Amino acid sequence: MMIYKTKNYTEMSRKAANLISAQVILKPDCVLGLATGSSPIGTYEQLIDGYQKGDLDFSKVTSVNLDEYLGLGPEHDQSYRYFMNTHLFDHINIDKSRTFVPDGLAQDVEGACKEYDALIEQVGGIDLQLLGLGRNGHIGFNEPAEDFARGTHCVDLTASTIDANKRFFASEADVPRQAVTMGIGTIMRAKKIVVVVSGADKAEALRGTICGPITPKLPASILQLHPDVTIVADEAALSQL
Ligand code: GLP
DSSP states (O other): OOEESSSHHHHHHHHHHHHHHHHHHHOTTTTEEESSSSSTHHHHHHHHHHHHTSSOOOOEEEEEEEEEETTTOOOOOTTTTHHHHHHGGGOOOOGGGGGEEEOOOOOOHHHHHHHHHHHHHHHHOOEEEEEETTTTTTTTTTOOOOSSOOOSSSEEEEHHHHHGGGSSSGGGGGGEEEEEEEEEEHTTTSEEEEEEEOOOGGGGHHHHHSOOOOOOTTTGGGGGOOOSEEEETTTTTTOOO
16 A cells, blocks of 8 residues: 655645546556545546646546436436536546446446446456545445445445535435445456545544554455555545554
C-alpha cells in the first residue's frame, strides 16, 4: 500500500488526477472504474483541465462506475449517472456509449447485477479503480457487514450513510434506502486502486483501512490485501495515524 499525504483537498485532487492521467497516457484504451461523492470531484476537475489543455485524450477509454441508488433514473439530479455526466463525461471526449453505471431503474435487479459483472469482464476488467471512503469505512456502497460481498449486488444503506448523504437531497426522507454496488470481489480484481480521502470525519475510517484488522465490519480494510493500492489523503484524513 502506497500512501501520499497531501496538505489539503486541492493537492489531493491534483495527485490523484496525475495517477489517473498516467494510466490514460500509458494505456489510451484503458478501463477506468469511477466513483461519485464529494471526494473525487476535484480529481475530475483536474482531469477536465488536462483534457482542455490537450494533454489527455479519453476517446478510447471505457468507464464503469461503482454504484447507483435504486429508484433513481439517469435524469434525476442525485443519480450517480447524472453526477458522472455533469462532473466529468460532459466535459471530456469520452464516448458516452462506453461509460457504464449500474441501472438504478432495473426491474430485475439481480439479473442486472449479474449483467454488470459480465460487462466488466467483457471489457477486459478494470485497469484503475478510483475509490472514495465512507465515514463508516464503506467503499462503493459496500456497507459494514458480516461478510465481504463478491459481485455486484443490491444493498440496504445504513443509517450512517443515509445521514452522510442527506446533504444532497431536499430531506432525509428523499434519500433512497437501497443501492446497487460493485462487490468487494469486483473492486479487488481491479489491477490498480487509487483511494482519495479528505477531511477529519474520515480519519477514523482511514486509520482502520490502513492499519486495522481486515474485517467486513470496515469494508475498506480488505484493501490491505490488494497488491497495488495508492491512498491519496490529506493531513486531516491522516490525523489519526
Ligand atoms: C457515497 C458513495 C461512495 C463514496 C462515499 C463517500 O455514499 N457511494 O462511493 O465514496 O459515499 O462520499 P464522499 O466522498 O461524499 O464523502
